[in-house]
Amino acid sequence: MNTVKTILELRAAVARARSEGKRIGFVPTMGNLHSGHAALVTKAAQRADFVVASIFVNPLQFGANEDLDKYPRTLAADQEKLLQAGCHLLFTPNVEEMYPDGMAAQTLVSVPHLSEGLCGASRPGHFEGVATVVSKLFNMVQPDLAVFGQKDFQQLAVIRALVRDLNLPIQIIGEPTVRAEDGLALSSRNGYLTDAQRATAPTIYRTLSRIAQAIGQGRRDFEVLIAEGRQQLVEAGFKPDYLEIRQALNLRPAGAHDRDLVILVAAVLGATRLIDNLHLNLDEQ
Numbered sequence: 189m190n191t192v193k194t195i196l197e198l199r200a201a202v203a204r205a206r207s208e209g210k211r212i213g214f215v216p217t218m219g220n221l222h223s224g225h226a227a228l229v230t231k232a233a234q235r236a237d238f239v240v241a242s243i244f245v246n247p248l249q250f251g252a253n254e255d256l257d258k259y260p261r262t263l264a265a266d267q268e269k270l271l272q273a274g275c276h277l278l279f280t281p282n283v284e285e286m287y288p289d290g291m292a293a294q295t296l297v298s299v300p301h302l303s304e305g306l307c308g309a310s311r312p313g314h315f316e317g318v319a320t321v322v323s324k325l326f327n328m329v330q331p332d333l334a335v336f337g338q339k340d341f342q343q344l345a346v347i348r349a350l351v352r353d354l355n356l357p358i359q360i361i362g363e364p365t366v367r368a369e370d371g372l373a374l375s376s377r378n379g380y381l382t383d384a385q386r387a388t389a390p391t392i393y394r395t396l397s398r399i400a401q402a403i404g405q406g407r408r409d410f411e412v413l414i415a416e417g418r419q420q421l422v423e424a425g426f427k428p429d430y431l432e433i434r435q436a437l438n439l440r441p442a443g444a445h446d447r448d449l450v451i452l453v454a455a456v457l458g459a460t461r462l463i464d465n466l467h468l469n470l471d472e473q
């Protein structure tokens with residue numbers, strides 16, 4: 189696996205692979221990789237002949253009071269994991285390479301509606317930062333397909349919309365969330381948790397599962413289910429940011445007659461904000 193830092197080197201390496209007739213798969217990341225990321229690369233390697241990954245902690249998607257500076261940088265360990273998972277080329281640009289004229293001068297990509305509410309409400313500008321950097325990376329790599337985790341359900345919806353709206357010829361693949369044995373969704377931010385918080389953290393998944401089970405058994409009193417879920421989180425020591433039941437396809441609020449649902453949660457434990465979701469299609473049960 190080759191590691192390159194400049195757009196010039198990246199484009200040259202991708203052009204070589206393409207001239208050999210290879211299909212290009214892409215997995216953008218912010219590094220500090222875990223088995224969830226490895227699953228994205230493995231999926232890309234199954235569907236493409238040449239897999240490109242990127243590691244870039246994108247300042248444009250972090251708010252002023254967020255964890256940009258303390259976000260873990262673990263390049264050597266990440267390179268090893270990418271290699272094992274079947275990655276061929278790693279792109280690790282710095283901020284100057286990505287934003288040569290500074291971030292204030294950067295053209296922004298904004299995806300309306302889907303970026304609003306949920307994480308978009310508590311992290312203003314976040315999805316604009318994600319949509320902008322992903323658009324730039326797509327233009328640099330020009331992949332045939334790209335793989336994203338379903339753990340970031342709203343992010344995946346935003347990226348699907350931007351690809352559709354900007355007519356990008358890229359297939360977007362959503363990969364199921366990888367969980368620890370106790371149900372906690374793998375996330376780079378789990379590393380911020382103390383041992384006691386780590387023991388509490390799976391409550392977030394238990395809360396989602398309990399709501400999904402109740403809906404599966406026929407309950408449609410969504411407001412009551414949400415109130416009970418919030419209570420469960422608060423009792424465990426979380427500060428819930430949101431807990432909502434939405435339509436999976438468009439993230440609009442769900443009503444009693446909707447059948448393709450997603451239950452989404454963000455909650456703060458200590459100083460760490462965790463997100464998770466559960467997709468529940470009642471027609472596939």
Ligand code: PAF
Nearest residue numbers: 216217218246318321340
């Ligand atoms: O999900 C992430 O790690 C990031 O939001 C992404 C897609 C790499 C863009 O910076």
